[in-house]
Amino acid sequence: MEKKLKVAALRNGTVIDHIPSDKLFKVVSILHLDTCLNQITLANNLESAKIGSKGLVKISDRALEEDETNKIALIAPNAKINIIKEYEVVEKRPLVLPDEIREIVQCGNPNCITNHQPVVTRFFVLNEEGVNRLKCRYCEREVRLEEVKIK
Protein backbone atom coordinates (compact mmCIF):
# COMPACT_ATOMS: atom_id res chain seq x y z
CA MET A 1 0.00 0.00 0.00
CA GLU A 2 2.76 2.40 1.00
CA LYS A 3 4.63 1.75 -2.29
CA LYS A 4 1.61 2.72 -4.35
CA LEU A 5 1.39 6.03 -2.57
CA LYS A 6 4.99 6.87 -3.35
CA VAL A 7 4.56 6.69 -7.12
CA ALA A 8 1.22 7.32 -8.73
CA ALA A 9 -0.21 4.77 -11.14
CA LEU A 10 0.22 5.38 -14.87
CA ARG A 11 -2.72 5.16 -17.25
CA ASN A 12 -0.81 5.05 -20.55
CA GLY A 13 2.88 5.19 -21.25
CA THR A 14 6.18 3.61 -20.29
CA VAL A 15 7.57 2.58 -16.91
CA ILE A 16 11.26 1.94 -16.48
CA ASP A 17 11.86 0.24 -13.17
CA HIS A 18 14.86 -1.23 -11.34
CA ILE A 19 17.29 1.39 -12.54
CA PRO A 20 20.32 1.50 -10.21
CA SER A 21 20.02 4.79 -8.30
CA ASP A 22 23.34 6.11 -9.56
CA LYS A 23 22.22 5.56 -13.17
CA LEU A 24 18.81 7.25 -13.04
CA PHE A 25 19.93 10.59 -14.39
CA LYS A 26 22.08 8.94 -17.06
CA VAL A 27 18.90 7.20 -18.24
CA VAL A 28 17.11 10.57 -18.26
CA SER A 29 19.94 12.00 -20.34
CA ILE A 30 20.21 9.08 -22.78
CA LEU A 31 16.47 9.16 -23.47
CA HIS A 32 16.54 12.97 -23.77
CA LEU A 33 13.75 13.19 -21.19
CA ASP A 34 14.98 16.64 -20.19
CA THR A 35 13.42 17.96 -23.41
CA CYS A 36 10.39 15.66 -23.48
CA LEU A 37 7.10 17.52 -23.02
CA ASN A 38 5.07 14.58 -21.75
CA GLN A 39 4.30 14.25 -18.07
CA ILE A 40 7.23 12.47 -16.46
CA THR A 41 7.57 11.11 -12.95
CA LEU A 42 11.02 10.40 -11.60
CA ALA A 43 11.70 8.61 -8.36
CA ASN A 44 15.02 7.72 -6.90
CA ASN A 45 16.56 5.99 -3.92
CA LEU A 46 13.54 3.73 -3.54
CA GLU A 47 14.09 0.59 -1.52
CA SER A 48 14.66 -2.48 -3.64
CA ALA A 49 15.00 -6.03 -2.41
CA LYS A 50 16.99 -6.91 -5.54
CA ILE A 51 19.42 -4.04 -5.96
CA GLY A 52 19.22 -2.18 -2.66
CA SER A 53 18.38 1.24 -3.98
CA LYS A 54 16.63 1.88 -7.25
CA GLY A 55 15.29 4.58 -9.51
CA LEU A 56 12.10 4.68 -11.53
CA VAL A 57 10.85 6.63 -14.54
CA LYS A 58 7.26 6.95 -15.70
CA ILE A 59 6.49 8.64 -18.97
CA SER A 60 2.84 9.40 -19.66
CA ASP A 61 1.23 8.86 -23.04
CA ARG A 62 4.36 7.70 -24.78
CA ALA A 63 5.37 4.13 -25.50
CA LEU A 64 9.10 4.23 -26.03
CA GLU A 65 10.36 2.47 -29.14
CA GLU A 66 12.59 -0.57 -28.79
CA ASP A 67 15.63 1.21 -30.20
CA GLU A 68 15.17 3.85 -27.50
CA THR A 69 14.84 1.46 -24.60
CA ASN A 70 17.72 -0.67 -25.82
CA LYS A 71 20.03 2.29 -25.31
CA ILE A 72 19.49 1.76 -21.59
CA ALA A 73 20.84 -1.80 -21.83
CA LEU A 74 24.34 -0.36 -21.86
CA ILE A 75 24.12 1.26 -18.43
CA ALA A 76 21.24 -0.49 -16.69
CA PRO A 77 21.03 -3.97 -18.20
CA ASN A 78 18.68 -5.23 -15.47
CA ALA A 79 16.16 -2.41 -15.72
CA LYS A 80 12.58 -3.47 -16.40
CA ILE A 81 10.54 -1.83 -19.14
CA ASN A 82 6.76 -2.02 -19.02
CA ILE A 83 4.46 -0.52 -21.60
CA ILE A 84 1.15 0.47 -20.01
CA LYS A 85 -2.30 0.86 -21.60
CA GLU A 86 -5.33 1.71 -19.47
CA TYR A 87 -3.43 0.85 -16.27
CA GLU A 88 -2.55 -2.62 -17.59
CA VAL A 89 0.91 -3.85 -18.51
CA VAL A 90 0.53 -4.75 -22.18
CA GLU A 91 4.19 -5.44 -22.85
CA LYS A 92 7.12 -6.46 -20.66
CA ARG A 93 10.01 -5.62 -22.85
CA PRO A 94 13.38 -7.32 -22.42
CA LEU A 95 16.43 -5.12 -22.84
CA VAL A 96 18.67 -6.14 -25.71
CA LEU A 97 22.03 -4.57 -26.50
CA PRO A 98 21.73 -3.22 -30.04
CA ASP A 99 24.28 -4.15 -32.74
CA GLU A 100 25.39 -0.56 -32.92
CA ILE A 101 25.35 2.22 -30.33
CA ARG A 102 25.24 5.77 -31.59
CA GLU A 103 25.94 9.05 -29.88
CA ILE A 104 25.75 8.13 -26.20
CA VAL A 105 29.21 6.63 -25.74
CA GLN A 106 32.42 8.63 -25.81
CA CYS A 107 35.45 6.97 -27.37
CA GLY A 108 38.16 6.42 -24.79
CA ASN A 109 40.92 6.97 -27.36
CA PRO A 110 42.05 10.59 -27.03
CA ASN A 111 43.43 10.44 -30.57
CA CYS A 112 40.09 9.37 -32.10
CA ILE A 113 38.53 11.82 -34.52
CA THR A 114 35.26 11.72 -32.56
CA ASN A 115 37.04 13.52 -29.70
CA HIS A 116 38.26 16.33 -31.97
CA GLN A 117 35.63 17.00 -34.62
CA PRO A 118 31.82 17.17 -34.58
CA VAL A 119 31.35 13.49 -35.41
CA VAL A 120 28.55 11.38 -33.92
CA THR A 121 30.15 8.41 -32.14
CA ARG A 122 29.26 4.95 -33.40
CA PHE A 123 30.26 1.69 -31.73
CA PHE A 124 29.78 -1.89 -32.85
CA VAL A 125 28.71 -4.23 -30.06
CA LEU A 126 30.82 -7.38 -30.14
CA ASN A 127 30.31 -10.51 -28.12
CA GLU A 128 33.27 -12.82 -27.78
CA GLU A 129 33.08 -15.82 -25.50
CA GLY A 130 30.15 -14.27 -23.64
CA VAL A 131 31.96 -10.97 -23.00
CA ASN A 132 30.52 -7.83 -24.54
CA ARG A 133 32.93 -5.28 -26.00
CA LEU A 134 32.39 -2.10 -27.94
CA LYS A 135 34.46 -1.29 -31.01
CA CYS A 136 34.68 2.28 -32.25
CA ARG A 137 33.59 2.42 -35.88
CA TYR A 138 36.19 5.10 -36.56
CA CYS A 139 39.43 4.44 -34.69
CA GLU A 140 38.64 0.69 -34.34
CA ARG A 141 39.72 0.56 -30.68
CA GLU A 142 37.87 -1.92 -28.51
CA VAL A 143 36.77 -1.43 -24.91
CA ARG A 144 35.11 -3.71 -22.40
CA LEU A 145 31.56 -2.74 -21.46
CA GLU A 146 32.63 -1.88 -17.89
CA GLU A 147 35.14 0.65 -19.23
CA VAL A 148 32.68 2.51 -21.43
CA LYS A 149 32.41 6.26 -20.92
CA ILE A 150 28.87 7.57 -21.30
CA LYS A 151 28.73 11.13 -22.62
Added chain:
Amino acid sequence: MTTKEQNMKNNSLVSISDYSKEEILAILDSAADFEANPNRKTLDGKVIATLFFEPSTRTRLSFETAVIRLGGSIIGFSDAATSSSSKGETLNDTIHMVSCYADAIVMRHPLEGTARYAAEVSPVPIVNAGDGANQHPSQTLLDLYSILKTQGTLENLTICLVGDLKYGRTVHSLIMAMSHFNPTFKFIAPDELKMPDEYKVFCKKNNISFTDVSELTNNFNDADILYMTRVQKERFQDLMEYERVKNVYTLKNSMLENTKSNLRILHPLPRVSEIDPDVDSNEKAYYFRQAQNGLYVRQAIMSKVVLNQKQE
Protein backbone atom coordinates in the same frame (compact mmCIF):
# COMPACT_ATOMS: atom_id res chain seq x y z
CA MET B 1 24.85 0.60 -43.09
CA THR B 2 27.91 -1.52 -42.33
CA THR B 3 31.39 -0.18 -43.05
CA LYS B 4 31.72 -2.62 -45.91
CA GLU B 5 28.48 -1.45 -47.51
CA GLN B 6 29.51 2.15 -46.97
CA ASN B 7 32.85 1.60 -48.66
CA MET B 8 31.28 -0.31 -51.53
CA LYS B 9 29.07 2.72 -52.06
CA ASN B 10 32.00 4.95 -52.92
CA ASN B 11 34.70 2.31 -53.40
CA SER B 12 36.95 3.63 -50.63
CA LEU B 13 39.87 1.75 -49.11
CA VAL B 14 40.02 2.54 -45.40
CA SER B 15 41.17 -0.68 -43.75
CA ILE B 16 42.67 -3.91 -45.02
CA SER B 17 39.66 -5.68 -43.54
CA ASP B 18 37.50 -3.91 -46.18
CA TYR B 19 38.99 -6.28 -48.77
CA SER B 20 38.16 -9.96 -49.12
CA LYS B 21 40.85 -12.54 -49.87
CA GLU B 22 39.84 -12.43 -53.54
CA GLU B 23 40.10 -8.64 -53.67
CA ILE B 24 43.54 -8.75 -52.03
CA LEU B 25 44.76 -11.33 -54.54
CA ALA B 26 43.31 -9.28 -57.41
CA ILE B 27 45.26 -6.20 -56.25
CA LEU B 28 48.46 -8.26 -56.05
CA ASP B 29 47.87 -9.62 -59.58
CA SER B 30 47.27 -6.12 -60.84
CA ALA B 31 50.43 -4.87 -59.07
CA ALA B 32 52.45 -7.53 -60.90
CA ASP B 33 51.01 -6.25 -64.19
CA PHE B 34 52.04 -2.70 -63.29
CA GLU B 35 55.51 -3.86 -62.35
CA ALA B 36 55.86 -5.40 -65.81
CA ASN B 37 54.43 -2.29 -67.45
CA PRO B 38 54.32 0.72 -65.09
CA ASN B 39 53.32 3.41 -67.56
CA ARG B 40 49.77 2.42 -68.50
CA LYS B 41 47.51 5.49 -68.63
CA THR B 42 44.53 4.10 -66.74
CA LEU B 43 43.91 7.42 -64.96
CA ASP B 44 44.21 9.63 -68.04
CA GLY B 45 42.22 12.82 -67.45
CA LYS B 46 41.58 12.05 -63.77
CA VAL B 47 42.48 14.38 -60.91
CA ILE B 48 43.60 12.84 -57.62
CA ALA B 49 43.87 14.88 -54.43
CA THR B 50 46.58 13.97 -51.94
CA LEU B 51 45.68 15.48 -48.57
CA PHE B 52 48.55 14.95 -46.15
CA PHE B 53 47.63 16.50 -42.81
CA GLU B 54 50.92 15.22 -41.43
CA PRO B 55 54.30 14.81 -43.10
CA SER B 56 55.17 11.70 -45.03
CA THR B 57 57.93 11.09 -47.53
CA ARG B 58 57.64 7.58 -48.84
CA THR B 59 53.87 7.18 -48.87
CA ARG B 60 53.07 10.54 -50.44
CA LEU B 61 55.78 10.33 -53.08
CA SER B 62 54.85 6.80 -54.07
CA PHE B 63 51.13 7.59 -54.31
CA GLU B 64 51.89 10.69 -56.38
CA THR B 65 54.33 8.81 -58.59
CA ALA B 66 51.73 6.08 -59.06
CA VAL B 67 49.10 8.60 -60.18
CA ILE B 68 51.51 10.40 -62.52
CA ARG B 69 52.64 7.13 -64.09
CA LEU B 70 48.97 6.27 -64.63
CA GLY B 71 48.45 9.55 -66.50
CA GLY B 72 46.48 11.29 -63.75
CA SER B 73 47.09 14.72 -62.25
CA ILE B 74 47.73 15.62 -58.61
CA ILE B 75 46.33 18.41 -56.45
CA GLY B 76 46.65 18.74 -52.69
CA PHE B 77 48.95 19.62 -49.83
CA SER B 78 51.68 17.95 -47.84
CA ASP B 79 51.36 19.92 -44.63
CA ALA B 80 48.19 20.75 -42.68
CA ALA B 81 49.57 24.23 -41.97
CA THR B 82 48.99 25.13 -45.62
CA SER B 83 45.39 23.89 -45.64
CA SER B 84 42.18 25.45 -44.34
CA SER B 85 42.16 23.03 -41.42
CA SER B 86 44.66 25.42 -39.84
CA LYS B 87 41.85 28.03 -39.93
CA GLY B 88 39.53 25.66 -38.12
CA GLU B 89 37.74 24.12 -41.09
CA THR B 90 36.20 20.76 -40.21
CA LEU B 91 37.32 17.63 -42.02
CA ASN B 92 33.76 17.23 -43.27
CA ASP B 93 33.94 20.59 -45.05
CA THR B 94 37.45 19.99 -46.41
CA ILE B 95 36.40 16.64 -47.89
CA HIS B 96 33.24 18.07 -49.46
CA MET B 97 35.20 20.94 -50.95
CA VAL B 98 38.00 18.77 -52.36
CA SER B 99 35.55 16.22 -53.75
CA CYS B 100 34.19 19.01 -55.99
CA TYR B 101 37.55 19.00 -57.77
CA ALA B 102 39.01 15.52 -57.51
CA ASP B 103 37.99 12.04 -58.70
CA ALA B 104 39.53 10.43 -55.60
CA ILE B 105 41.22 11.52 -52.38
CA VAL B 106 44.34 9.99 -50.85
CA MET B 107 44.52 11.12 -47.25
CA ARG B 108 46.89 10.88 -44.30
CA HIS B 109 45.82 12.33 -40.98
CA PRO B 110 47.26 12.17 -37.46
CA LEU B 111 43.86 11.42 -35.90
CA GLU B 112 42.59 7.85 -35.85
CA GLY B 113 39.31 7.20 -37.61
CA THR B 114 39.57 10.13 -40.02
CA ALA B 115 39.66 7.92 -43.10
CA ARG B 116 36.51 6.02 -42.09
CA TYR B 117 34.72 9.26 -41.37
CA ALA B 118 35.91 10.83 -44.62
CA ALA B 119 34.69 7.75 -46.54
CA GLU B 120 31.26 8.22 -44.96
CA VAL B 121 30.87 11.83 -45.99
CA SER B 122 32.74 11.82 -49.29
CA PRO B 123 31.04 11.35 -52.66
CA VAL B 124 34.39 10.25 -54.17
CA PRO B 125 36.59 7.33 -53.04
CA ILE B 126 38.91 7.84 -50.10
CA VAL B 127 42.20 5.95 -49.95
CA ASN B 128 43.59 5.84 -46.44
CA ALA B 129 47.30 6.62 -46.47
CA GLY B 130 47.49 6.28 -42.69
CA ASP B 131 45.20 7.52 -39.91
CA GLY B 132 47.24 7.93 -36.75
CA ALA B 133 48.16 4.58 -35.26
CA ASN B 134 45.12 2.92 -36.81
CA GLN B 135 45.26 1.71 -40.41
CA HIS B 136 47.57 1.99 -43.41
CA PRO B 137 46.15 -0.51 -45.90
CA SER B 138 48.40 0.33 -48.87
CA GLN B 139 51.41 -0.52 -46.69
CA THR B 140 49.82 -3.85 -45.84
CA LEU B 141 49.14 -4.62 -49.49
CA LEU B 142 52.72 -3.79 -50.46
CA ASP B 143 53.92 -6.00 -47.60
CA LEU B 144 51.80 -8.83 -48.98
CA TYR B 145 53.08 -8.19 -52.49
CA SER B 146 56.66 -8.31 -51.20
CA ILE B 147 55.99 -11.55 -49.35
CA LEU B 148 54.36 -13.09 -52.42
CA LYS B 149 57.20 -11.99 -54.69
CA THR B 150 59.93 -13.33 -52.45
CA GLN B 151 58.26 -16.56 -51.34
CA GLY B 152 56.22 -17.42 -54.43
CA THR B 153 53.17 -17.96 -52.22
CA LEU B 154 51.31 -16.41 -49.30
CA GLU B 155 50.17 -19.76 -47.92
CA ASN B 156 51.59 -21.55 -44.85
CA LEU B 157 54.45 -19.15 -44.12
CA THR B 158 56.22 -18.56 -40.81
CA ILE B 159 56.42 -14.84 -40.11
CA CYS B 160 58.36 -13.24 -37.27
CA LEU B 161 57.17 -9.79 -36.23
CA VAL B 162 59.77 -7.85 -34.29
CA GLY B 163 59.88 -4.59 -32.35
CA ASP B 164 56.95 -2.35 -31.45
CA LEU B 165 54.07 -4.79 -31.67
CA LYS B 166 51.88 -2.78 -29.33
CA TYR B 167 51.50 0.44 -31.29
CA GLY B 168 52.80 -0.62 -34.71
CA ARG B 169 49.86 -0.40 -37.10
CA THR B 170 51.67 -2.25 -39.88
CA VAL B 171 52.02 -5.45 -37.87
CA HIS B 172 48.40 -5.38 -36.75
CA SER B 173 47.15 -4.98 -40.31
CA LEU B 174 49.54 -7.66 -41.53
CA ILE B 175 48.08 -10.16 -39.07
CA MET B 176 44.58 -9.39 -40.33
CA ALA B 177 45.58 -9.65 -43.99
CA MET B 178 47.63 -12.83 -43.57
CA SER B 179 44.77 -14.51 -41.70
CA HIS B 180 43.46 -15.63 -45.12
CA PHE B 181 46.62 -17.65 -45.79
CA ASN B 182 47.21 -19.96 -42.79
CA PRO B 183 50.34 -18.31 -41.39
CA THR B 184 52.35 -19.09 -38.26
CA PHE B 185 53.41 -16.02 -36.32
CA LYS B 186 56.17 -15.40 -33.83
CA PHE B 187 55.82 -12.14 -31.91
CA ILE B 188 59.18 -10.83 -30.68
CA ALA B 189 58.94 -7.71 -28.52
CA PRO B 190 59.97 -6.23 -25.16
CA ASP B 191 57.37 -6.55 -22.41
CA GLU B 192 56.35 -2.87 -22.81
CA LEU B 193 55.55 -3.36 -26.48
CA LYS B 194 53.97 -6.83 -26.57
CA MET B 195 51.26 -7.69 -29.07
CA PRO B 196 47.91 -6.49 -27.63
CA ASP B 197 45.50 -9.17 -26.46
CA GLU B 198 42.85 -8.29 -29.04
CA TYR B 199 45.18 -9.47 -31.84
CA LYS B 200 45.99 -12.68 -29.98
CA VAL B 201 42.26 -13.26 -29.59
CA PHE B 202 41.90 -12.61 -33.32
CA CYS B 203 44.59 -15.24 -34.03
CA LYS B 204 42.92 -17.80 -31.78
CA LYS B 205 39.53 -17.16 -33.40
CA ASN B 206 41.04 -17.70 -36.83
CA ASN B 207 43.06 -20.78 -35.82
CA ILE B 208 46.36 -18.99 -36.42
CA SER B 209 49.18 -20.42 -34.34
CA PHE B 210 51.51 -17.95 -32.68
CA THR B 211 54.21 -17.74 -30.04
CA ASP B 212 55.16 -14.76 -27.98
CA VAL B 213 58.83 -14.27 -26.99
CA SER B 214 61.11 -11.46 -25.83
CA GLU B 215 64.50 -12.49 -27.23
CA LEU B 216 65.43 -11.75 -30.83
CA THR B 217 68.67 -13.75 -31.11
CA ASN B 218 68.18 -17.28 -32.46
CA ASN B 219 64.42 -16.93 -32.43
CA PHE B 220 63.88 -16.60 -36.17
CA ASN B 221 65.88 -19.46 -37.66
CA ASP B 222 62.68 -21.16 -38.86
CA ALA B 223 61.19 -17.98 -40.34
CA ASP B 224 60.32 -17.27 -43.96
CA ILE B 225 59.77 -13.58 -43.29
CA LEU B 226 61.40 -11.41 -40.63
CA TYR B 227 59.31 -8.26 -40.33
CA MET B 228 61.24 -5.63 -38.38
CA THR B 229 59.68 -2.48 -36.93
CA ARG B 230 61.09 0.52 -35.16
CA VAL B 231 61.10 0.60 -31.35
CA GLN B 232 60.00 4.18 -30.83
CA LYS B 233 61.54 6.12 -27.97
CA GLU B 234 58.38 8.16 -27.39
CA ARG B 235 56.41 5.02 -26.50
CA PHE B 236 58.43 4.44 -23.33
CA GLN B 237 57.53 6.00 -20.00
CA ASP B 238 60.84 4.89 -18.55
CA LEU B 239 63.69 6.07 -20.80
CA MET B 240 66.14 3.81 -18.94
CA GLU B 241 64.03 0.91 -20.16
CA TYR B 242 64.21 2.25 -23.72
CA GLU B 243 67.98 2.46 -23.52
CA ARG B 244 68.05 -1.12 -22.28
CA VAL B 245 65.90 -2.62 -25.03
CA LYS B 246 66.72 -0.48 -28.07
CA ASN B 247 69.85 -2.39 -28.99
CA VAL B 248 68.47 -5.79 -28.00
CA TYR B 249 66.25 -5.53 -31.05
CA THR B 250 68.96 -4.57 -33.49
CA LEU B 251 69.37 -7.08 -36.29
CA LYS B 252 72.98 -7.68 -37.32
CA ASN B 253 74.34 -9.56 -40.29
CA SER B 254 75.97 -12.17 -38.05
CA MET B 255 72.54 -13.12 -36.67
CA LEU B 256 71.42 -14.32 -40.11
CA GLU B 257 73.92 -17.17 -40.44
CA ASN B 258 71.62 -20.02 -39.46
CA THR B 259 68.46 -18.70 -41.07
CA LYS B 260 66.60 -20.33 -43.96
CA SER B 261 67.82 -19.53 -47.47
CA ASN B 262 64.42 -18.17 -48.48
CA LEU B 263 64.24 -15.81 -45.50
CA ARG B 264 63.63 -12.19 -46.45
CA ILE B 265 63.79 -9.19 -44.12
CA LEU B 266 61.05 -6.60 -44.44
CA HIS B 267 60.70 -3.23 -42.73
CA PRO B 268 58.06 -0.54 -43.38
CA LEU B 269 60.81 2.13 -43.05
CA PRO B 270 62.07 4.53 -41.90
CA ARG B 271 64.50 2.53 -39.80
CA VAL B 272 66.64 4.01 -37.09
CA SER B 273 68.85 1.49 -35.34
CA GLU B 274 66.84 -1.73 -35.52
CA ILE B 275 68.64 -3.00 -38.63
CA ASP B 276 72.39 -2.57 -38.68
CA PRO B 277 73.65 -1.18 -42.02
CA ASP B 278 75.80 -4.32 -42.36
CA VAL B 279 72.59 -6.22 -43.15
CA ASP B 280 71.90 -4.07 -46.23
CA SER B 281 74.28 -5.99 -48.45
CA ASN B 282 72.89 -9.38 -47.42
CA GLU B 283 70.70 -10.89 -50.15
CA LYS B 284 68.06 -11.52 -47.47
CA ALA B 285 67.60 -7.77 -46.95
CA TYR B 286 64.52 -6.82 -48.94
CA TYR B 287 63.31 -3.54 -47.36
CA PHE B 288 64.40 -1.15 -50.12
CA ARG B 289 62.84 -3.27 -52.85
CA GLN B 290 59.81 -3.55 -50.60
CA ALA B 291 59.51 0.25 -50.73
CA GLN B 292 59.78 0.11 -54.52
CA ASN B 293 56.96 -2.44 -54.63
CA GLY B 294 54.81 0.23 -53.00
CA LEU B 295 54.66 2.03 -56.31
CA TYR B 296 53.16 -0.91 -58.22
CA VAL B 297 50.73 -1.74 -55.44
CA ARG B 298 49.56 1.87 -55.25
CA GLN B 299 49.08 1.94 -59.01
CA ALA B 300 46.87 -1.13 -58.61
CA ILE B 301 44.94 0.45 -55.74
CA MET B 302 44.36 3.78 -57.50
CA SER B 303 43.22 2.05 -60.68
CA LYS B 304 40.78 -0.09 -58.73
CA VAL B 305 39.24 2.66 -56.60
CA VAL B 306 38.89 5.20 -59.40
CA LEU B 307 37.87 2.95 -62.27
CA ASN B 308 35.52 0.67 -60.34
CA GLN B 309 33.64 3.60 -58.88
CA LYS B 310 29.91 3.03 -58.88
CA GLN B 311 27.88 5.66 -60.70
CA GLU B 312 25.07 6.90 -58.48
